[in-house]
Amino acid sequence: MIPVKGYAAHNQQDPLIPWDFERRAVGPDDVEIDILYCGICHSDIHQVRSEWRPGIYPMVPGHEIVGRVVTAGENAGKFKAGDLVGIGCMVDSCHECPSCKSGHEQFCEKGQTVWTYNSVERDRKTPTYGGYSNKIVCNKDFVLSVPKSLNLKGVAPLLCAGITTYSPIKKWGIGKGHKVGVLGLGGLGHMAVKFAVALGAEVTLLSRSENKKQDAHRLGAHKFCNTQDNEQVKPLKRYFDFIIDTVSAPHDYDWYMSLLKDNGVHICVGLPPGGLKLSGLSLNRAITGSSIGGIPETQEMLDFCAEHQITSDVEVIDISYVNQAYERVLKSDVRYRFVIDMATI
Known part of the structure; x- marks a missing residue:
């Protein structure tokens, strides 16, 4: 197991606070990533406050993740230590149904789309924890290559917004x-x-x-x-x-x-x-x-952004500011996305 530091909500009323937890060890199909930046999405607030459905607590939000590969499993293909990568709203699926095979994993026909947080792994019992943390382990098929030419701070929100x-x-x-x-x-x-x-x-x-x-x-x-x-x-x-x-x-x-x-x-x-x-x-x-796109389309989007030098307009914050940032999101007081600098954890 890998020790991790993060920020978590422990119920739907209280603010997010520091929380130490563990990620799984890196398997042959996994990639371990040091998280550098994570965007704050309005859906993080909805889920933390159980506004869409009852949340799974403790909950570590965050699905706009940019980081650097630390360790790659033996079957992790193109990924190697030092690569810049991203993770969006999904971290796994069945890999086998027509939707998953056609690159629309968000519509997994077996109902096995594993969301980055406030979800459960394919064993249907292990909670997933998101990007308000310093490390994450993810199946290689749900890791995206981030072009080096892009400003990383502005890349994070591309993974959802x-x-x-x-x-x-x-x-x-x-x-x-x-x-x-x-x-x-x-x-x-x-x-x-x-x-x-x-x-x-x-x-x-x-x-x-x-x-x-x-x-x-x-x-x-x-x-x-x-x-x-x-x-x-x-x-x-x-x-x-x-x-x-x-x-x-x-x-x-x-x-x-x-x-x-x-x-x-x-x-x-x-x-x-x-x-x-x-x-x-x-x-x-x-x-x-329309909801999110699948993994191939998300990679296409990142490559398009590199070609046209497109990133999100962001305000970078320390993670200790996350609860104040939530209140400002609710007031539309950000242009146009908060991004957490994970070095501040």
Whole structure:
């Protein structure tokens, strides 16, 4: 067993505190990684507070992990000590079903997707612990190669916020000639803007906050619309081919779908409490959702980011600041992702 230092929640009310635990020894198919940086995702807060389902405690959150290989098992293939690597939302699956074999491990048909934390290993009893820690051991098939040209601090959020937006953009073939609205400018929204712009689409940032306009343009958006201003909204009726909706608060889907052309597509990557509500008036338009991508697509995304020098905009923090960071995430007081420097543990 490998001794590890981390931060854990011991129930859904109390703050995260230091917690020592153990990782499994490195097996022939495993990679041991020293964690350098770990992003804070809003889903970490949901899970720590048992807002989606009862949590498994103690819980060590974190699924936006960047680090360096310490030890690689004899079957670990391309990985060797010193390699820069990443781990996202998954650390294992059945490896055998059609979904897993086709690179969509998040949809494992045997129900054996093992999430990076607040989950159990394939033995269905051993808890998984995430990246708010100094070490992790992971099956080689779920370890990603991180291009050396990228700033590591900004890479960590790519493993969730990045792939969550990249995957539907690629699935729907968004690119040159398309008019794309990005709804919301947070951790997901700012990545959607960067990817869509890099792929040649015309991008408009849709926000209720006029103070997001300057940042929208800085990130590459061609246009900005304050959706509270009717004069700004009028020219955008039936305008977009796609809207990428990153908002996790309740909002009027029918209203936003009125901005789509006939046969336009509204892509939800944020899920409000209570789910989606439509009146049925948005006919001749499609609404769809997307979660994370599979491992091959996540590697493709990292390589794309290296080609276009894309990383997340981050605020790097000491791990002792994690509880204050959670409160700031809830207030949308971060541009646009907190990343924990694991050297501070």
